[in-house]
Amino acid sequence: MDILPILAPLAMWIRHSGLHEFMAASPAAFTAAETLHFMGLTVLFGALLVIDLRGMGFYKRLSLVEVHKLVPFAIGAFIVNLITGIMFIFSNPYAYFGNIAFGIKCVLIVLAGINALVFEFAVFRPLHAGKPGIDGGAVVKISSALSLLFWAGVLIGGRLIPYA
Amino acid sequence: MFEWLQSTGLATWINISPWAYPTFLTAHGLGMAVVVGLTAMIALRIIGFPAKAPLGAYRGLLPLLLAAFAVNAVSGALLFVSDAVALAANVSFQIKMASVALGLAVLWLIDRKVLAPAAAAEAAAKVGDTAPAFTPPGSAKAMGVAAILIWWLSVIVSGRLVAYLSPGA
Numbered sequence: 651m652d653i654l655p656i657l658a659p660l661a662m663w664i665r666h667s668g669l670h671e672f673m674a675a676s677p678a679a680f681t682a683a684e685t686l687h688f689m690g691l692t693v694l695f696g697a698l699l700v701i702d703l704r705g706m707g708f709y710k711r712l713s714l715v716e717v718h719k720l721v722p723f724a725i726g727a728f729i730v731n732l733i734t735g736i737m738f739i740f741s742n743p744y745a746y747f748g749n750i751a752f753g754i755k756c757v758l759i760v761l762a763g764i765n766a767l768v769f770e771f772a773v774f775r776p777l778h779a780g781k782p783g784i785d786g787g788a789v790v791k792i793s794s795a796l797s798l799l800f801w802a803g804v805l806i807g808g809r810l811i812p813y814a
Numbered sequence: 815m816f817e818w819l820q821s822t823g824l825a826t827w828i829n830i831s832p833w834a835y836p837t838f839l840t841a842h843g844l845g846m847a848v849v850v851g852l853t854a855m856i857a858l859r860i861i862g863f864p865a866k867a868p869l870g871a872y873r874g875l876l877p878l879l880l881a882a883f884a885v886n887a888v889s890g891a892l893l894f895v896s897d898a899v900a901l902a903a904n905v906s907f908q909i910k911m912a913s914v915a916l917g918l919a920v921l922w923l924i925d926r927k928v929l930a931p932a933a934a935a936e937a938a939a940k941v942g943d944t945a946p947a948f949t950p951p952g953s954a955k956a957m958g959v960a961a962i963l964i965w966w967l968s969v970i971v972s973g974r975l976v977a978y979l980s981p982g983a
Contacts, residue, residue: 681974681975681978684974685970685971685974685975688846688970688973688974689966689967689970691847692846692847692850692851692854692966692970693851693854693966694847694851695847695848695851696847696850696851696852696853696854696855697851697855698851699848699851699852699855699875699878700852700855700875703878708874709871709874709875711868711870711871711874711936712867712868712871712872713866713867716864716866716867717864717867719863719864720855720858720864723858802844805840805843805844805847806840806843806844809836809839809840809843810836810840813836
């Protein structure tokens with residue numbers, strides 16, 4: 651797959667950036683970023699598994715309001731992975747912008763983000779405001795299941811970038 | 815023995831098939847996310863966050879954690895067979911295997927000393943009890959920190975570096 655034409659100017663700009671020079675010249679920086687990316691994804695998945703499995707109706711003894719306190723860990727881990735992910739792209743933008751697995755991964759991250767906003771505003775905030783009927787409803791179950799599916803897809807897409 | 819493993823039909827298939835190696839690697843990545851992620855959440859709760867979530871309820875995460883570990887034991891064994899000679903001699907791989915063994919021991923200890931007693935105490939507690947159903951032993955937080963250091967730091971860092979220290983790579 652060729653690089654998307656709309657991304658060509660961005661790829662060119664990256665190729666002339668100082669961060670590209672650094673990432674391309676330093677294999678250790680790439681390895682370190684990769685290791686941090688793995689540490690970030692495990693925290694992201696750990697927090698999401700507890701929140702989303704509870705949202706789907708498992709582990710009912712845990713209150714949704716209580717496990718929702720893990721959300722900042724998921725967001726913090728995502729930010730670590732966004733930064734380290736951008737470092738990978740800077741090392742070789744053409745390898746990513748023309749990669750189908752990377753493209754699918756990016757689409758799934760956007761879908762997961764939209765789904766997270768649905769969970770926050772259609773489930774958690776009404777629940778926190780005193781509408782217990784939300785818990786156990788279809789919206790929370792579907793949104794929680796989609797969250798795990800989207801993020802599993804993100805992980806699979808990322809893992810397959812070198813093979814796509 | 816490692817030469818023999820690497821010469822088996824299984825190893826040849828993993829190395830020749832265009833999809834076998836990426837598939838096992840992807841399964842290993844998903845399993846890692848579940849094993850290390852849930853370990854981190856259990857450890858975090860033992861350390862004290864989120865404080866009001868009943869500790870014993872976290873015991874329910876263990877079957878999922880162990881199932882994911884089984885996925886990674888199988889996928890890891892298949893990845894190992896495909897490159898057995900180099901991996902067996904790889905220092906980072908050796909550190910990873912020792913860390914996994916130690917990590918399993920710590921998880922077993924956490925279940926025995928913290929999660930199982932907490933679940934039993936919570937099940938026996940009566941409605942209206944004001945005292946907490948279960949007070950973790952003083953060593954519980956140390957076990958939580960150890961679990962995070964072993965699984966999240968040692969296993970992941972050494973596992974990632976296997977790819978870079980392999981003599982054949």
